[in-house]
Amino acid sequence: MRYEVRLSGSxxxxxxxxxxxxxxxAGIYDGKxxxxxxxxxxxxxxxxxxxxxxxxxxxxxxxxxTQLDLLLSMTQKSCDEYYLxxxxxxxxxxxxxxxxxxxxxxxxxxxxxxxxxxxxxxxFVANIIAIGAIARISGIVKEAxxxxxxxxxxPPWSADLxxxxxxxxxxxxxxxxxxxxx
Amino acid sequence: xxxxxxxxxxxNEAIVEGAIAAGCRFFAGYPITPATEIAEGxxxxxxxxxxxxxxxxxxxGSMGAIIGASLAGVKSMTATSGPxxxxxxxxxGFACISEVPCVIANIMRGxxxxxxxxxxxxxxxxxxxxxxxxxxxxxxxxxxxxxxCFSVTLKAFNLSERxxxxxxxxxxxxxxxxxEKITLPPASSLEIIDRVRPNVPPDWFIPFEDNSLxxxxxxxFGDGYRYHVTGLVHDVRGFPTSKPxxxxxxxxxxxxxxxxxxxxxxxxxxxxxxxxxxxxLAYGSIGRTAKQAAILARENGQKVGVFRPxxxxxxxRKAVVDILKNVRAVIVPEMNMGQYxxxxxxxxxxxxxxxxxxxxxxxxxxxxxxxxxxxxxx
Numbered sequence: 328m329r330y331e332v333r334l335s336g337s338x339x340x341x342x343x344x345x346x347x348x349x350x351x352x353a354g355i356y357d358g359k360x361x362x363x364x365x366x367x368x369x370x371x372x373x374x375x376x377x378x379x380x381x382x383x384x385x386x387x388x389x390x391x392x393t394q395l396d397l398l399l400s401m402t403q404k405s406c407d408e409y410y411l412x413x414x415x416x417x418x419x420x421x422x423x424x425x426x427x428x429x430x431x432x433x434x435x436x437x438x439x440x441x442x443x444x445x446x447x448x449x450x451f452v453a454n455i456i457a458i459g460a461i462a463r464i465s466g467i468v469k470e471a472x473x474x475x476x477x478x479x480x481x482p483p484w485s486a487d488l489x490x491x492x493x494x495x496x497x498x499x500x501x502x503x504x505x506x507x508x509x
Numbered sequence: 510x511x512x513x514x515x516x517x518x519x520x521n522e523a524i525v526e527g528a529i530a531a532g533c534r535f536f537a538g539y540p541i542t543p544a545t546e547i548a549e550g551x552x553x554x555x556x557x558x559x560x561x562x563x564x565x566x567x568x569x570g571s572m573g574a575i576i577g578a579s580l581a582g583v584k585s586m587t588a589t590s591g592p593x594x595x596x597x598x599x600x601x602g603f604a605c606i607s608e609v610p611c612v613i614a615n616i617m618r619g620x621x622x623x624x625x626x627x628x629x630x631x632x633x634x635x636x637x638x639x640x641x642x643x644x645x646x647x648x649x650x651x652x653x654x655x656x657x658c659f660s661v662t663l664k665a666f667n668l669s670e671r672x673x674x675x676x677x678x679x680x681x682x683x684x685x686x687x688x689e690k691i692t693l694p695p696a697s698s699l700e701i702i703d704r705v706r707p708n709v710p711p712d713w714f715i716p717f718e719d720n721s722l723x724x725x726x727x728x729x730f731g732d733g734y735r736y737h738v739t740g741l742v743h744d745v746r747g748f749p750t751s752k753p754x755x756x757x758x759x760x761x762x763x764x765x766x767x768x769x770x771x772x773x774x775x776x777x778x779x780x781x782x783x784x785x786x787x788x789x790l791a792y793g794s795i796g797r798t799a800k801q802a803a804i805l806a807r808e809n810g811q812k813v814g815v816f817r818p819x820x821x822x823x824x825x826r827k828a829v830v831d832i833l834k835n836v837r838a839v840i841v842p843e844m845n846m847g848q849y850x851x852x853x854x855x856x857x858x859x860x861x862x863x864x865x866x867x868x869x870x871x872x873x874x875x876x877x878x879x880x881x882x883x884x885x886x887x
Contacts, residue, residue: 354690361688361689368627388804390683
């Protein structure tokens with residue numbers, strides 16, 4: 328089984344970081360094979376940015392995602408650009424704070440940036456909320472593994488903040504999933 | 510020890526680990542995407558092992574610094590990408606003629622010039638072969654995975670010490686920035702080669718005297734063995750000469766030591782080639798695409814294999830000719846306009862059909878693109 332994830336948005340949203348975290352959780356803690364790649368522009372902030380994670384039980388040769396099982400879009404532009412790369416039953420998860428036109432009613436819309444700002448006062452943890460939601464919705468990675476991987480990659484002072492962000496993400500993921508299946 | 514734990518590392522980080530394991534204790538460089546992580550990693554790791562890291566003013570100085578450090582007896586490396594690699598060419602030639610071991614990582618991005626800083630390409634294949642002027646042999650190694658970034662870096666240092674030559678490691682942006690799981694082997698399991706040092710009394714030392722390997726022993730600058738280092742063609746004592754016999758002797762020895770070592774230097778991977786009717790010849794990240802394509806093709810009943818040179822230069826002529834003699838066609842996909850396929854055509858002699866697949870838009874070649882090319886054969 329080859330599972331392809333693309334995390335897309337703009338530079339500065341922390342998409343490469345959550346790609347690394349997802350790969351580390353699935354690869355090191357869950358023991359699967361993983362390859363993480365990235366693609367970004369020359370700008371430090373702004374400009375298109377994406378990070379891809381392939382998770383598989385078998386050997387992974389081709390390292391890029393072409394037929395997505397899961398697409399996270401944190402900007403309207405990335406949603407428009409990559410939606411067609413999703414498999415027929417692939418999952419679309421968008422930051423509904425920034426993505427207003429969703430191409431399907433089957434998308435999971437969660438206001439990651441809004442939640443980060445309002446609930447935690449730190450807009451930059453929107454990415455961690457998103458990866459929490461992804462874990463809950465897709466089940467592609469064990470939630471305990473994800474928590475460990477997050478705490479390993481973020482600075483120690485922010486451990487509590489990031490744990491809260493993950494919890495918010497998982498709770499919101501559960502709500503969004505209930506809405507779709509209901 | 511932490512080194513036995515499985516970790517998620519980037520290609521560039523694995524190059525750092527390989528260099529440290531090989532005994533590299535000096536790095537001089539200038540940051541450039543997509544090679545910067547090598548300098549970053551070295552700046553953290555080298556001080557821990559009593560090594561030296563210098564951020565230089567540019568790539569010309571970086572190359573000069575690693576040559577100087579190596580002459581002083583320290584295994585040295587630098588890392589860069591196309592624009593910086595261009596600046597290194599002059600001093601790279603100096604390392605060739607003065608036979609100074611050193612390792613250069615050239616992480617390819619789109620060019621020419623500043624080009625496409627954050628995108629992938631394989632446009633430096635010929636520059637790595639012929640970028641510095643004059644008739645010189647060169648060793649270029651091209652890993653395709655994080656694990657191989659480690660082992661190939663180790664090999665690069667070993668070859669450079671064994672043959673007293675600069676060795677280039679090259680990856681493209683995809684392999685450099687890609688993260689995979691890797692379990693670093695214990696240090697005791699690794700073969701580490703060090704340059705041979707003179708064992709004659711200093712007065713008897715003839716610094717560039719030929720021997721059966723063609724590799725003269727190398728003394729550490731300052732340890733009592735006097736010798737002269739120059740970019741000019743020199744005699745066996747290191748002093749400039751233009752006597753035809755001495756010039757010929759030096760240039761031919763520089764080539765002979767690499768020619769004789771080809772069996773040791775050259776390394777390639779055969780994947781599903783035993784019964785293959787068509788072989789995809791690919792290197793670097795495209796080696797990964799090629800393997801995926803071969804697996805998919807076999808699901809369609811097409812007998813496709815992959816040959817992946819890890820040693821890009823010297824060109825693996827014998828291995829490639831062996832393949833050409835046994836297949837209908839060889840497909841050469843690469844992220845340039847056909848730099849390596851030209852070499853394959855050069856040795857083909859009509860054995861098999863050569864099909865090129867060239868992509869120069871900053872994106873990696875996909876398995877589907879190779880499968881489409883396969884339709885020209887099937």
